[in-house]
Amino acid sequence: MAGVRKPVVEVRRSQRRRRTVSAYRDGERVVVLIPDQFSRAEESEWVDRMLARLAAREGRLARSDAELLARATRLIKLYLAEHGTQAVPTSVRWVTNQNGRWGSCTPDDGTIRISHRVRDMPDWVIDYVLMHELAHLIVPSHNARFWSLVARYPKSERARGYLEGVAAASGTPLTD
Numbered sequence: 001m002a003g004v005r006k007p008v009v010e011v012r013r014s015q016r017r018r019r020t021v022s023a024y025r026d027g028e029r030v031v032v033l034i035p036d037q038f039s040r041a042e043e044s045e046w047v048d049r050m051l052a053r054l055a056a057r058e059g060r061l062a063r064s065d066a067e068l069l070a071r072a073t074r075l076i077k078l079y080l081a082e083h084g085t086q087a088v089p090t091s092v093r094w095v096t097n098q099n100g101r102w103g104s105c106t107p108d109d110g111t112i113r114i115s116h117r118v119r120d121m122p123d124w125v126i127d128y129v130l131m132h133e134l135a136h137l138i139v140p141s142h143n144a145r146f147w148s149l150v151a152r153y154p155k156s157e158r159a160r161g162y163l164e165g166v167a168a169a170s171g172t173p174l175t176d
């Protein structure tokens, strides 16, 4: 992956610690707390382990339902603001029971579901899938007005191409 920087790590040794190791992020740095008696080898092994654990924890948080709602809120503000509450979903969540579609929405109750298959895709693709479902809250069918709303998101065409590529490669016909 390009652009992934290794964080600056500050190791703090504690005489009170016996075996427990913990780590937390402090701005750009990651602070790793280890027992004072650890050898250099143990220190380096534990730093790697804690960095991996921290990244996994943050990765899960980063693509949570709450984050999905935050994304939707930002997209509405940027592209659908004049539609007011009509474009605001009552719930947005990741689902695993939706293999034939990237996303779906129920305009009657305002709920949006996004397939877990989208979860590991780039941010701009997730935003497109969300934008698509948000536009359905305003226009349920795939008509010209619908596509003109979706096209307000600048990377729509590119994201559609990306999704078509993934669908073709997996041999699964996927719809939106």
Ligand SMILES: [Zn+2]
Pocket: 132, 136, 142, 176
């Ligand atoms: Zn659609």
